[in-house]
Amino acid sequence: MARIVCLGEIMMRLSAEVGTRLNQTSQLDVFYGGGEANVAVSLANYGHHVQYASKVADNAFGQAVERHLHSSGVATDFLLKGPGRLGTYYVEQGIGQKATKVVYDRQGSVFALMNELEWESTELFAEADVFHVSGITPALSEDWCQLTIQLMQAAKSAGCKVSFDSNYRQTLWTQQAAGEFLQKALPYVDYCSAGHMDAIHLLGIEEKTEVDVTNYYQAMQKLFPNIEVFFSTKRTVHSTSVNELQGNLWIKDQCYTSKNYVIDPIVDRIGGGDAFTGGILHGLLTEMNPQETIEFAAAAAVLKHFIKGDCNQYSEDEVRQFMNSESAKISR
Amino acid sequence: MARIVCLGEIMMRLSAEVGTRLNQTSQLDVFYGGGEANVAVSLANYGHHVQYASKVADNAFGQAVERHLHSSGVATDFLLKGPGRLGTYYVEQGIGQKATKVVYDRQGSVFALMNELEWESTELFAEADVFHVSGITPALSEDWCQLTIQLMQAAKSAGCKVSFDSNYRQTLWTQQAAGEFLQKALPYVDYCSAGHMDAIHLLGIEEKTEVDVTNYYQAMQKLFPNIEVFFSTKRTVHSTSVNELQGNLWIKDQCYTSKNYVIDPIVDRIGGGDAFTGGILHGLLTEMNPQETIEFAAAAAVLKHFIKGDCNQYSEDEVRQFMNSESAKISR
Amino acid sequence: MARIVCLGEIMMRLSAEVGTRLNQTSQLDVFYGGGEANVAVSLANYGHHVQYASKVADNAFGQAVERHLHSSGVATDFLLKGPGRLGTYYVEQGIGQKATKVVYDRQGSVFALMNELEWESTELFAEADVFHVSGITPALSEDWCQLTIQLMQAAKSAGCKVSFDSNYRQTLWTQQAAGEFLQKALPYVDYCSAGHMDAIHLLGIEEKTEVDVTNYYQAMQKLFPNIEVFFSTKRTVHSTSVNELQGNLWIKDQCYTSKNYVIDPIVDRIGGGDAFTGGILHGLLTEMNPQETIEFAAAAAVLKHFIKGDCNQYSEDEVRQFMNSESAKISR
Amino acid sequence: MARIVCLGEIMMRLSAEVGTRLNQTSQLDVFYGGGEANVAVSLANYGHHVQYASKVADNAFGQAVERHLHSSGVATDFLLKGPGRLGTYYVEQGIGQKATKVVYDRQGSVFALMNELEWESTELFAEADVFHVSGITPALSEDWCQLTIQLMQAAKSAGCKVSFDSNYRQTLWTQQAAGEFLQKALPYVDYCSAGHMDAIHLLGIEEKTEVDVTNYYQAMQKLFPNIEVFFSTKRTVHSTSVNELQGNLWIKDQCYTSKNYVIDPIVDRIGGGDAFTGGILHGLLTEMNPQETIEFAAAAAVLKHFIKGDCNQYSEDEVRQFMNSESAKISR
Amino acid sequence: MARIVCLGEIMMRLSAEVGTRLNQTSQLDVFYGGGEANVAVSLANYGHHVQYASKVADNAFGQAVERHLHSSGVATDFLLKGPGRLGTYYVEQGIGQKATKVVYDRQGSVFALMNELEWESTELFAEADVFHVSGITPALSEDWCQLTIQLMQAAKSAGCKVSFDSNYRQTLWTQQAAGEFLQKALPYVDYCSAGHMDAIHLLGIEEKTEVDVTNYYQAMQKLFPNIEVFFSTKRTVHSTSVNELQGNLWIKDQCYTSKNYVIDPIVDRIGGGDAFTGGILHGLLTEMNPQETIEFAAAAAVLKHFIKGDCNQYSEDEVRQFMNSESAKISR
């Protein structure tokens, strides 16, 4: 199996029970997650050797992050600890036509405040096959914009493929800032999860335009011929409880599309995209053919919606079984 | 904002978890609610100055009612306490095709046993804009039939608008008794929530007749020209988990109809009608136009279905956001 | 009412909460159930005098089984206790497109290890009207294959009707072994719950063949003219959360079919078939007409899906009310 | 084993978790219990044939009472059901120096409203060895004062021993009324649980007097020579969490005293006295010697304090094991 | 009753269940509290008109704070809301010899970042009898050191008594900084809760010296003759579960000491000191005599230890009942 380094922020998530508002709840469920950490867990579940690099508070919650990652088999040789706080976010679970609401309390976290790289990059990327990072990291600060580029450069120098999930978050930065970062970062990227928002930032198209995914990937490809693979999910939101989800994968000038899933009802949508990315990377790293890769990734993404917490917790066998199942029987 | 007096019984509600029968449950969730109290909470959420007048047991549960109302900002200057019991009801939550079952244990409550008004009505209605009461109150006893009329008269004398939610409950009184009360009470009413059952009682139509809501309101209007506003929800019950809901508002000889919502899945339907009434009164009191009023009220009613407990717990902003949203995304 | 003897294994069921995987759960819900025990509970709910014969561990869990049965009014004069273990099974609840997963830990249970009958069969069947057993029992061991036949013979000698639910479980035995047992056992059977799998075993038809239920019952009837009644459910699995269910009853050369129910959403499917069998036996024992019988049984089966645990917990009145209801209102 | 008829009210108990006040709790634990019902459960646990006679609401909670009794093997041939309510009480669990607080909501229950005997007394006491009733029953109403005497008379006529637990409750009646009832009832009593309060009522002694239990029993014995056995617990309350408990048994002019137990910490004290009475009756009915009887009863009473709910849930073997144990080891 | 203004930070508290470590818990209980807010709740429970002035995040948790205060009847006319975060702290409950551990995450809260007074002080103190603040507030920042003095000055100008609870927290500031602040602040103080640490800061005594409380108060009094009242608890920690607690009150050159309580076992110690301060202020404001005041305050402090959460939730009657009770019986 491959060796992968995922790097980014990981946070404590505190969720109220469905049907209870955050301003009234007397109990919160605790999970730990973050875009890159969720991808790390997926890949470790599939048997890869995964390092998760980050920085967490040197308190009970930093320890909890470590336990969380270890429990899924993710290595933490590059998980730094220091004085400060762990970013936190709160989830008011939606249902039916009521949207899920997230309240962030992530400012000033020990990760967000990092202003120079605290890893020795030759160690970090030694023998690594892939470096995975997301667009949330550069969105945390101007320092992180630069540090992210530095990390990509170091990874490339070390002979590592760079995987990037753009993951635009409007509460963290502007579209313009995101666009500028993408222009600088994408020349280092090999595998790119990019969606509609990235088209807006990079191709100068209008927000409301319906863009065919093939045209969009073609245009992106022209701008960044270094990118080997593009991928994204197409999600149709019927309600908080019912979504359709389909995966797209662009590789060697061809677009592959997965089965279209109706997910009904959704237990917990958070981390669905990360499960998809984990599935794509697994397909690429184990040399599945493109169609198999996109089917696997879409199945992984869908499965994530049926469990609580940010992480896909299914093995390769379980994802395949789901991918090939026709219906939902009791398996005795 | 306006000053509103809501008056009626408030009870303790004890609910078993979905999937567990009342005769087997080892745990019950505790809520407090009642038709007028739920309207009071909605209006306080929207920023009005609301007094809730009632009488509760002078024990831990009377205190709990007070805490419940205070937590939502409802004033309790007219919440009396006395020896006796608080009415109680038990809910076995339905789901899918299985109906929700309610077991009442409300007889002999300190409120139901009241046989003369224990408030000084000049104080009660001083500076009040609206007095809200429902048809559950007169259904409690013959005394309460008379006291309800007295309260309406006193409210009118004090220059207060009278809001009345007919809310027919067949376990409390007969259709005939309800009809007789309505004949006496409606001449004092300004805002009237009235549905199909009231048409039966007042217009002498058959129970199974499909009556167009416009014709029905026109006929009611002729009988009671003093009523400025009629409103009601049209609920189509596909199952306990899936309902359609649409609001109707009759004002100045015209009928306004809201968007038709599919609520899927329902978390807790109890109090949906009260949330609707709260929304209508808020629209009337803040001079929204009729279409905005009915859309606001319908949105408020629908939102209630996605949270546990009897009360709508959304602010005006949240109701408006829902009213204008197209789909259910995670709002990060 | 009738006197019925149900005999089979009963196990402890430990279920994780929906959305939580068995390999990560920190809490399990405890239920007790087994095919014949669930039928026993249904019939006791309907007012019959039911004996449940089995053997359980002489420890806290054997006591728990006894309490479980007693709480539903099932008599346990023939519930033996001995040193050993109670069979256990673990349930990872599915939802939406994610199947429910069962992990069995039933080997070596005190019941499965029984190698000679430990009841005096004249006592066991004294005054009994019906003896009910399922195909799970002979699947436990070769000894149990023989003991099951012995029990059927003894029941017939005692003038008892024999009810048999084939209930094929592929994790317990092969199709061939099941087929051989059926050939020996069915000549003693009066009431037979048999489905598609039994057709495969007995009629030599292909697994993928779509067989019309009427043809299938006719063919079965020819082979075993002693069988008075065949019955089965037709379940269409749209997802773990949504199934359609319809009952079929073959009696005196005619096939009766119930209303087709959409069950949406399912709370807990386990025991649905047993609730159906309980309904059929109740119809036969109280001399309902065939159409009423199949409607009653189908309604009972559907209701089971809306409560947690293996047992149907509805009285005859409640099943009838559901059978006749048009929609799911709050019944206040 | 013996045949015993216990008769009295049984209620639903709703308890908040330790550390949470009733006026703030959002969840209540459900138990069912009553003085005589708890004695019934104890005796059924010890293997006796016990009938529990009472009247409960014909709703889900009446069914719950039935399930509760059945689960412990208590027969309910004389458990009547009728329209009305089940008495309820609420418990705010104390701890340390904070007392436990009980809020009763038992007025107007279907049992309390009974004004003539609804059982055929020849059936009720047919073949019964003991009839057990407590002083809570006559305290419910003047009707029940008379009905209790009638029941005692009928029991005596049927050749039954009468067991009576005085169980004075100041919230239900005055000391004078209790004293008058005792004067009328005690002539029919064979086994009498009587404490300090009864001495006050009957012997005209001062409430604050320290009375030696032997003197007290002697004086009682002189007044009612028909009483064969007196028994009571001596409880020293160090705090809600720590009590000392010792049992006294007066039989054939001699007083037997059990080991003195320190109970630390107490989980749930309610029902401790009923567990003691159950132990005494078991000793008497199985012809233990007096010292063994009082030791068994005291051990049973103490054990009850370590489990939640009103009922002693230990078998004779478990009580004996506890009675003979020296310390609390893990029994593996 | 009196009018009191309490001002300070209020935080969300997230507690793991006893026996579960923060780094492993999957669930947290939610409470809201802060030194001055807890005093506010106590005083509102006793019937005073209390305003709580603070600043909270304009999100779900700011709303939750508001609901929390309202539910206890505390007015929030001066509770500001603004963008930012609510301070948070996490509690790992100790038990026995294992200490309770608190992890703070309060930096950068919207309250701590306040750098000028955002209330109009003439409005804030209009008609107020007492202004209560604690030493936690000046410890938050240098700005708050100055703002606290300004508030005290404004309160004095408005004719308000100033109550100050020194409440030294070593994680927030140094002893020296605390000492300097005290020198500046105490000249404005009328009622002062001061303990051993304050003696160290102000009187220059050694940390390990055993100081008699009377001598200590006398010395303090000489330095600050303006202070009318000193009070403090003497707590002897036998373990996390068992403490002794006694109250001291210095008034008019005399020291009054309460009963010494053994608290065993403690449910939740947090807020015990605030409950004591609330009791003292209530005594002073209702003109209890000094001995009654200190007994009331000590009883209130002890009661707090038996409930979860930061706030004393007992009425004056309940505190008095506890103060006068001899033992812990079930009060039926």
Added chain:
Amino acid sequence: MARIVCLGEIMMRLSAEVGTRLNQTSQLDVFYGGGEANVAVSLANYGHHVQYASKVADNAFGQAVERHLHSSGVATDFLLKGPGRLGTYYVEQGIGQKATKVVYDRQGSVFALMNELEWESTELFAEADVFHVSGITPALSEDWCQLTIQLMQAAKSAGCKVSFDSNYRQTLWTQQAAGEFLQKALPYVDYCSAGHMDAIHLLGIEEKTEVDVTNYYQAMQKLFPNIEVFFSTKRTVHSTSVNELQGNLWIKDQCYTSKNYVIDPIVDRIGGGDAFTGGILHGLLTEMNPQETIEFAAAAAVLKHFIKGDCNQYSEDEVRQFMNSESAKISR
């Protein structure tokens, strides 16, 4: 830090809540533990490189064991998986004078059925400093008696110290069988946890004899001069909730005794001995002096009693802090 191999069975533990009997509980808490696994977790917490060798079921519960070990940083290179079951045990938590009761369901587990070594012993012990095993393993079967000796021999050959915890369990084997095994095994042992029972087995002393620990160790030492270190805890059981615990360590002909702890109240005693062994091994491996070693081990053992589950979950720093603390304050 050192490299340690721990080998033994690990089981699923299912615990009912305190105050609820196993035969009535509707929920069970899930933990994973076993003597050697608990030692492994302790040592990994202290920073050692620990391998846990065992065999578990290749199902969800085998995965759960893996997650459990990984979360504490224990390596599982030698954790085999195969078809079969994971041993299970059930705990009814005692409290006060009520003992904790354990119901085992461990027979036929995939580990217990192992009949030849499935590890390559040169790999297993490569570079290992210590091999730790307990007397539970040979008690599982005659095969395991022999395999345990083989493992000890292989470890010695590999230059590994052998640590052995005798841990006699009377439900698994007889005293005679245990004694015979000890005679064969102890010649290979370097570090030996041995208590009173071992003295009985080996020294032929009477079960009731009070043996001074020093004399006992001296006698053991004479028999097995190869053993460098003996250690054991002395536990005085006042009740299930209160124990005293003291550690003894015999090294180089001298006996070192720790502080005597009163543990009050105990949350969960299971695993206390394993935490002690973990502490001793840590002291030996990090070259603490003997007194420090025994104090550290005793403190670790005591701390374990305050958390739920089988494992000590404290770091070296936390154990040292506890070891040096005088009392239990809130550490803010």
